Amino acid sequence: MATVRDTTYDLLRALGMTTVFGNPGSTEQPFLQDFPADFHYVHALQEASAVAMADGYAQATGRPAHVNLHTAPGTGNGMGNLVTAWHNRTPLVVTAGQQTRRMLLLEARLASPRAVELVRPYVKWGHEPVRAQDVPAALMRAYATAVQPPAGPVFLSLPLDDWHQPADPPPPVRTVATRVAPDPARLREFATILAAGTSPALVFGPAVDRSDGWPAAVALAERLGCPVWSAPAPERIGFPEDHPQFQGVLPYAIGPLAEKLRGHDVVLVVGAPVFRYYPYVPGEYLPPGTRLLHVTEDPDEAARAPVGDSLLGDVRLAAEALETQLRRLPPAQPTRPDQAAPSDQAAPPGQGLPPEQAAPPEQGFRSGRPEPPPEVGRPLSPDAFFAAIAAHWPPDGVLVQESPSNLPALRRRFRIRRPASYFTMASGGLGFGLPAAVGIALAERHTGRGRPVVAVIGDGSFHYSVQALWTAAQWRLPLVVLVPVNQQYAILKAFAEHKRTPGVPGLDLPGVDLTAIAVGYGCAAVVADTPDEIGAALAAGLAADRPTVVPVPISTDVPPLL
Incomplete structure (x- = not known):
């Protein structure tokens, strides 16, 4: 007789969800035992990284991803990036192990007595099945809920003794609408x-x-x-x-x-x-x-x-x-x-603008003049840093960014010219970008597209989910991580200046050796000080068989918040 575990894995296969992101814990082992050869397990060293990797993977593939967390502590670890997945509108099926049903009433160690409450309001649906036999059907409902608009994460709390119980007949695999036509x-x-x-x-x-x-x-x-x-x-x-x-x-x-x-x-x-x-x-x-x-x-x-x-x-x-x-x-x-344009043709650029705002098509609607090239000094300004990246950018590259204080410079110097080429966090919470880039790079491999993936992660953001580098190294992903190093939380200093709140502690980040950290996780690492060195490191990293971390010292000037 088929078990709940057998039926669940068959359903995951039918739904195309054969990649599992997680960090294994004791309450998940009955699900993960004898892990099927046709599945991929993407091992993250911390659950926050697992959630963000799955988020990036789901966005890049256009399909929901499965994250497996460790009961309440692991779910708590992943919550920051679960909030981001909610705001990103990413379809994730998040499962978490639960203590055996026989000990839930006792609230034994690693029981999660309010498992569904823990993740609300940042899931579209949360559930702990009443019977072991309901697990596959709950998974089917979770999938259908996650992908329907607006897409988003869902959550299932699954007791560890459910997996070896005899299963009911498998639930029908259903398709659901993912687009709703306007009135x-x-x-x-x-x-x-x-x-x-x-x-x-x-x-x-x-x-x-x-x-x-x-x-x-x-x-x-x-x-x-x-x-x-x-x-x-x-x-x-x-x-x-x-x-x-x-x-x-x-x-x-x-x-x-x-x-x-x-x-x-x-x-x-x-x-x-x-x-x-x-x-x-x-x-x-x-x-x-x-x-x-x-x-x-x-x-x-x-x-x-x-x-x-x-x-x-x-x-x-x-x-x-x-x-x-x-x-x-x-x-x-x-x-x-x-x-004036005929009704069966597109209006030329400029129609409908007041005369002082109109611009000829060859000039565009900006000032009509390109941004002047930035001055190049040492250390580089943020504008010079992003101008160097733009000058050496691969035509089909994917940019993942989490460098909040340098974002205005990025937008001045770097143009996104094709779809699905820019990813960041909608929530404003740090710790998404680095693991999301790992998930996106893995998706580029699994889909066969092979687009190069480059992450620009500020030296403050870098440490929120730094352990994601290990996963990238284990999968030998040719991911390039450019780190603008100003040894501070510059975005918070900008906010302090804007709000006139001087004397805030903890805004400087001295004494961190990014190169040593990257090498310790199995990555290549090279410091780049000039535009040419950035270009060379970018080209070499994208051609490598492992991730490359490139610290780039930049100016410590604090840019204005607005």
Whole structure:
């Protein structure tokens, strides 16, 4: 007779979930014993790394990933990155071992008496099956819940004595919808408002990338011929940043963001919150006379928006449908008659902009002048650091970044030009980037795409999940980790200056030997001080058969928060 364990592994195979991320504990051993040869076990040295590796893997493969944690302590270790997975909208099936059912009433050691409560509210669904025989069906429900929009992590607490119990007949393997079409009447209403706008603007967010929506976003932008912004602090990029209509990233504070949108009568936000703010800078949410339209797949995100009218549905489907609707509607009177476009053609870049904002297509909507090259000194400035990376970037590279204080320099000097090429944390919590890069590099290997993966991890962030280097070394992943070293939590110093809170302790990080740490985990390591050395280390690391850590000393100047 088949056991619960047999039936569960068969279900995992049928769902394509044959890679398990975890750190084995005593309550998980009955599940992991005689681990099947057709499965991969990705061993992390700490559960926070396991969760983030699975997050990166799931995002890069476009499929849910399985994380196996160790009862309450292991789940607690993984909670920070579980919060990030929730905000990242990553479909994870998180299972945790539980003490044997015979001792749950006693609350014996390693029992988790409130296992499901522990992970709330950062899972879409949590459950501890009442019977051992319910485990496979609970897993099927967990999978279906995780992948349906908005996607996210789910949690199962599984007693260790369940696995060898006789199983019920296996649950049917079901497919579930992962896209929800928007309301046609609401679409027509939004299209009519956009067509009537004299100075529209578009804001694209990370859900565009998650939905494979870049072509739809570009088509909609070119149909409107208007400026395009990236939503504030995006965890993924929803629009090609070398497109002539691209303006940059909106600031993540109320007053400054509204100022950037001044002069636009209609703003359409697609696939992002309205808006993701960080420091409180008061002001109006929108400039006077500006109407905001919001397309999102998440009703909670729509409900908490402080302004705007919402349209619920898959963001790619909505963008495609809006472009189709706009093609059938007469455009608003353009600013200059010679800019009018036939209704069956995309409007040229610049249409609908006030004359002082319009720019010819070859110049784009920025200032019309490229950023001047940064000065190169020693140590390098953050701008010079990212300019060097950009100059040596592989065309199909994937960037994983967790260097908060240097993010403005990254966005000034580095452009994302293709989908699924930029990943970071939506939560604002550190410790995601390094293990996520390991998971993404593993996904590139397993999918056969083989895109090069480069992580830029600040020397403060580096230590939150540093043990992920060991996993990368064990799998011999050609991952390059560039570490801008300023020996401080510069983002916190910037926040302290912004909020006028001097004298905060613990913001400096002296006396850390990154090279020794990297070598100790089995990685190659080389310090780079110049742009040419960065380029050489990047090329060598991507051609290597193990991960390479590249510390790069940079200026200790604290950049402004906004």
